[in-house]
Amino acid sequence: MRLLVGDIFTNAARTVPDRMALAIGDRSWTFGELDLISDQVAHRLLEKGVGVGDHVSLRADLSLATVALFAATAKIGAVFVPIDPALSDVEVSRLHATFDAALSLDTHGAAHLVEHAIELGPVDPIDDSELHEGLTQVMFFTSGSTGEPKGIALGQRVLSLRSHPGAQPEDRGSAVCPFPLFHVAGWATTLQQWQARAAVIYPETFRADAICRVVAAYRAERIYCIPAIWRRILDHVAEARAVGGPLPDLSSIRFADTGTSATPLSLIEAIQELVPQARVRVFYGSTEGGAVTCLQGEALTERVGSCGLPMQGIRLRTGGDGELQLQGPCVLEPVTADDPQFTADGWFRTGDLAEIDDQGYVYIVGRAKEVIRSGGHSVSPVEVEAVLATVPGIRDVAVIGLPDPDWGEIICAVVVGAPGSRTPGLEFVRRCCSDRLATFKHPRRLVVVDEIPRTASTQQVRRRLLAAQIGDAPVSSSASSAPQSPDRVPAG
Template identity: 30%
Template sequence: MIVDIPDLIAKRASLSADKVALEDAATGRTLTYAALDARAARAAALLAARGVGKGDRVAILSRNRLEFFELLFGCARLGAILVPLNWRMPPAELDGLIADAGPSLLFHGAEEEEAAAGLAAPPPAVHLDRDYPAALEAAPAGTWRGLWPAAETWYLIYTSGTTGRPKGVIYTYRMAVANYVNIGAAIGLASTDTTLSFLPNFHTAGINLHALPTLIAGGRVIVMHGYDGDAMIALLEARRLDTLFAVPTVYQSLLDHPRFAAAPLGHVRHWGCGGAPLPDALAVRCRDLGVRVCNGMGMTETGPTAFLVDPADAWERIGSVGTPQLLCSARIVDEQDRPLPDGTVGDLQFAGPGITPGYWRNEEATRAAFTADGWLRSGDLARRDADGFYWIAGRRKEMFISGGENVYPAEVENVLSAHPDVLDAAVLAEADPKWGEVGRAFVQLAPNGARPDGAALDAFCRARLAPYKVPRRFDFVAEFPRTSAGKIQKHLLA
């Protein structure tokens, strides 16, 4: 068992001092591993000078930027805990996260200044654009701990809250190394790789897919403040990206971009997708361009890498999330946690060194999340086929029973998304006096699509689904409320 982990950036700086670690996509500014190492040391000194000690929380409210990683590694050297906050939240929502995490210091950028000022009980703040550069320059490099206890908390990621109040998921140093092994082995991560960090850093994918693993490997991370389709296409056209991880909504946007199809897409060695279900129709559009999008599935609580399809199977197994990665174990069980045979839909559970130990200051939620023998309850329903590939059926709490038959909304949503005039769909259950429950579909139309009526959508579904799965009602929405990972917030639809 790993007890202590060497300071990852100090180690990488000793191996690759002059290699570029980070690059700002907007300005072209770069930091070598030696520079990142030095600035992380000064960040630790800055934190200590502001009264931050071991175990204290440090919040950051900011778009993606190089300083995030300086503070991430600065906290590690001090033993402090970084808390990335969701800059999309209004102050009233941020107040709940601040109260839960209890940070002793808050870093924020110019774009987040108003939100920071609107907090009910704000901790002392450091303005990343106005105050941080001079404060960092004035801080001594110092000498900090060279070993990080594997089981110690490094940072907290608050869940997106698709159904309710976010919980602080604990991330340890062991989880970071396990995720590096899981995703690194899956995509063949190399020190020569360049990846793009554009998904928000308050989301696990923003940190871990693939920014932090690429830094551990000694590659280059281009940091983009947020999603910018034109800028991303320009990087693809310049053959600057070797790996790319995105959520389905980003792939949808790229496919609709007029320059995407003509870009040299073959230069990207690995295309990863997760965060939300990948519609089959979207995967087929990518296949038509020769792009092997590797669908996967993980959770904030799994570090996040759990499943990923191998590129060799990406086109033949559309719809599957692949197999459990190197340091992740998965099982499918019944409601009494008894293993189920292949082909049977059941509860999906996880185990391994990449799994969170629990939720920040929430023992009740932590107990509820794990089985008696230590497996994480994902809340997802899935099946494994005879070849060992896993297929997600949807969330257990979303499944409903219509006329005695189980209905999995994810299956119905996938069919609706295949309609040429439909961009996306969400299916919820509603009460019915005859059948107990029936489906209600919310449909977002494609930008240039016609508006099919309910009868046309009903016929489209009936040609592809059993009658009890077909929604009884179709409602149209201009757009869906989504989490940072692109998941539809169904509780807001109801």
């Protein structure tokens, strides 16, 4: 059996060519159109010298061009490298320094390439006889614990297997995908839908009204949102109800999923009340491991704090330090024989501390790696600290993650002011970050202390001590509501 990503939509085009494959705004493609356009774009890439194993980087906005380039690279065995268009030029340069790009495109360049490819008209199907499932298909970037960009390479086989459990012989109905196309969850949802010969709908923005509008317009049966997006939808419905306006029609939803950050019981119950006809599920996973666990049914209220049971094919264990480790066919493979992401006996190290009860339910209790997870993004404290250390008026700085009901964690800068200088406020600090860090890496809270502990313990332990020291203080969940002047907490 050959497991290639391109076969997913090519096979769909052969069986249901006139069925809708995707829609963005008022534009849509059928599976037949997706297959043809991806062939046309693939021929353009080949003309530009892109071949098997070559990297094609793209500032991946939410557009048909992004989808076309993903599909085209899959067909010729090239590596698709989607980059967050919100990243600064400095950040993008750091990413590009970690790999050789045969072709690098911004959003305008991608749109131009796809438009000209479509002008080719009918083309011969791409010869993929030399491709094999061991080829890398996508490389996603995340922040490593050291602050250096971390490219996560996922192969044709892994991506095919991750989408296969969702494939059904019958039409599953359309799914709304409120994830950006530089995020693994966006492509996981897309491929699961295409495996099932069903459509994926991308809202033009991630505003609650836009999401609700496409759910109603396409009678979508599935939606997966991070907790922060679900709260936006709940607030949108509450506001409409308060003013006596028309309520969004969400009656078509059969599966209401969430995950990527902590999901409190109050939010789960609110989603159940909003879409009582739907099955609510909470997923835990990662770019490297895919969907790892799922919490659903009665366990949502009986196993509060758990992220569920392992997905099919996933094996879990905890190491001596309590770190959750996993194996399975959908987990990325080691890059080298001594890949530090894996144990000596081949288990992937998640970086999360966990407990597993006697029924197999998993509870995430902490973090083994120095990474802040905020709204589906992984942020390195080291990277943010390096930028904040250059801000005028700051003598010393530590960056920590504080719990937040919407975002999982928010980024908090703990600073020591420079002698003889006025300690900067939050908005000034954020402005200083604007040219060097993407907005999601900016601090949402600023706390001033007299001294940051410098001991023989690791920086990770130091940050945990700081988090415990200020964790009882009020936390703002957005920059707009964050204090304009810094909080002051005495050093402990």
